[in-house]
Amino acid sequence: MTKEENEKRLERLKSIVASLPDKPGSYQFYDSEHTIIYVGKAKNLKSRVSTYFHKEVDRLKTKILVSKIHDISYTVVNTEEDALLLENSLIKKYNPRYNVLLKDGKTYPSICITNELLPRIFKTRKIDKRMGSFYGPYSHIPTMNALLELIYKLYKPRACLFPITPETIKAHKHKACLKFHLHSCDGPCIGKQSIETYRENIKQAREILKGNTRSVCKMLFEQMQQKAEELKFEEAEELKKKYLLLDNYCAKSEVVSYHIGDLDVFSIVEDDLRHTAFINYLHVKNGTVNQSFTFEFKRKLEEELQDILASAIPEIRERFDSSAKEVLVPFNMEWSLQGVTFTVPTRGDKKRLMELSEMNGKQYQFDRLKQTEKLNPEQRSIRLMKELQAKLRLSKMPYHIECFDNSNLGGTNAVAGCVVFKGMKPSKRDYRKFNIKTVQGPDDYASMQEVVRRRYTRMLEENTPLPDLIITDGGKGQMSVVREVIVDELHLDIPIAGLAKNDRHQTNELLFGFPPEVVGLDVKSELFHVLKLLQDEVHRYAITFHRDKRSKQALHSELDDIKGIGPKTKEVLMKHFKTVRAIKDTDLQTLTAVIGQKKAQFVYSFFHS
Structure with missing residues (x-):
């Protein structure tokens, strides 16, 4: 389509929108082949449809939809409820490409x-x-x-x-x-x-x-009493067995007070990374939850949660043949249904029901996620990288992450470690150890700067791919000194984050930005757990290197400093003379008999020079 043709198309569509009525109804968008590609509902048709053609529309998916529209039709109705029901029936009939896709429960028994x-x-x-x-x-x-x-x-x-x-x-x-x-x-x-x-x-x-288990239970009890009064004890005994069975079942299944009558509960959970929403439905009858089901909705146009829930409620109630007059929802609803009261619970048994519904929705979301990732293990890594990218607002997914940590004991044997994660998994062949060379004493900040400078100077010289994110094992101080090297000295554009600890030395927050700010990340989330694993890994790596270095120094012998004497010669000397002192006091002739003239001369000269 040429630019002129596109402008003509938009002008024609805007003229249709200008003539739309200010009444509730349903609208339909058609593509070039006059196939319905989207069905919507509106309290005010003219106001709602005109929003698609505003210049300030910034949602990519909405722009794509508008680029496909070649015609618009609409149906006017009397009430908001009729608009909801009409939208629902048209979606079922035409299954438009850009409408929310409901994955129903046909496979469930x-x-x-x-x-x-x-x-x-x-x-x-x-x-x-x-x-x-x-x-x-x-x-x-x-x-x-x-x-x-x-x-x-x-x-x-x-x-x-x-x-x-x-x-x-x-x-x-x-x-x-x-x-x-x-x-x-x-x-x-x-x-x-x-x-x-x-x-x-x-x-x-x-x-x-x-x-209606309570009403059946009550009826059985009354029948039992009547048969007992009529002296029909055998029949009364049979009714008693049924009554006790049903009463025991009621006691186990009752979730809330049975004074609560017939009501529906709807909650919605959002999954931004997969463009999905999960709606859980509970039906309560006489204080007992007798139905619980979770629906998965694929979002096509980044629809608001309220719009998704408003469209889903009539369909779900129709599926389960519900006539409840009260519906519990997680937020205030702009839409209404005739004869139905929408309630946002704030306390008591109804609040507990809403929490139960939300818990079921989140559990279903978690189960679906694990099921998907079991079939495709790489999907978990991508999900976590996308989540971290969204939290830190990075320009690209942090596939390559590096983390640094120092280790020393009173400033002695100072070392540092660099741990590399690729695809949210350890890449051990890329780990690096560093002996601190230029810093004297226990100065963690100076040691960190030396290590970071050496690491990325060498990567630049070798033209090695730089990391997408650097994470320091520490708070604002560590981030600041790393930034001085990365940005001020090397002029690199690498994002820097920090994992800070609380007073009890427990990692409790992720820092990012300049100046550093706390990132809103749940410490119980899977992403925080992976970052904590990264921190624990670099700490383990640096500590292990430090211990190895101390152990080697503790086992150091004067024989190690003699040029020309290797491990095997050292072993022969110690086996024959037992101690270094005995080797020192031995004459050249005896040493020559044990290890040969050339090596004996090295040892004798070292101790008697």
Whole structure:
């Protein structure tokens, strides 16, 4: 497309926008082939759509979308709720390229109650509404299994696939199966249990799957009391067993006070690095969380979290057939739904529910991340590098990181170590050791400057690739002296960070910038753990080098200073004379007999010069 054609396209689109009404509705963008590429919602169509064509739009993805638009259509509705629902239905119908992509839970199992005279109850991953009623999906499989186990114990639904009718029962066309003999089924197919009793049991099972466990529990207790008053003690005993089973299940599954009625809970967790948002949904019925599910949304245009949540709530409520009048959300919502109250909880049981929802969303995010990184181990390194790049606002990913540390004992045997991480992993072949040459006494700052100067002067001379980031094992002081060498002396543009310790000598913050400022990084995060590992590694490396040097000095002998005497000759002398003192007092003739004339002359001259 030429520049003139593009200008004509924008002028035509702006003229369409200028004629849009100031009413709520849904708008659709079309590409050159008149295919819908984006569907949006708006409280005010004209105001919302015009924002796409402002010059100050700085989001790259939005600019790309606008460059693809060749036509605009819209639908006016009466309320905000209708705008939300219309947007949702159009997205489902056309699956536009630039809309948020919902990864649904079709692979998760649901519980099915069939549409039969004697319904069956089982778990399935295949959803066919013609088969029966479906409850779920269940993202936590143990919860679903526990629920099924409870229903099987309480109501003993049949598992056979016979097409049972009243006529086939009367004609005795069915035989009792093994489940009947194991007392796991009461035999409705052979007339041992009436059809009415069986269907009443299924009705109660439906209520449990809907979350109305307390009401079923109360009904069983009342029936038990009634049978006891009628002196039907055997029937009362059976009802008591069911009541105790269900009451025990309620006690285990109850999360909040059962005085809380029917409500939905939504929380949203953002993953900037992968352009993803995770929405967790909890449904609470009579104080019990009977449904928990997390959806993953792929963000296409850097949508705001509030817009994503507003679009997701109607769809999720429709999927789970929720009619709750109160919805808990993590922040104030601009959008509204008819007959629904949005609440931002601040304390009490509702606040606990919101925290539970957020915890489930974060756990799902963590599980997805680990699952992905298990398939592609390099992805973890890239994620951590991108996260560090974002935190420090670096121009490129810090693939090559170097860290320095000094080690000395009262200024003696002063050494330093340089540890190199590439791709957030140790690159041990690139580690370097330094003996401090120009500094006398315990001066850490001067020692650090000497080491940094020698390291990068040599890299410049050898034309070796410089690091993307330098991290000092220390705070502002260490960063300052390193900066003096890197920037002021060598004129290099290498970012410098520092890992500072608190009063208890524990690393607690990351510093960056000039002057250095604390970077907002959670000390419990995975990135901080990797940086701490880098710091521990350079400390270990420098300490080990220092200890080795001290050990060698402690084992130093006067024989080591004799030119022409190697380790083997030294070993022969010590084996024969036992001590250095004895070697000193020996005459030249004896030494010649042991190690030869030339070496004997070296040793004798050294001690008697």
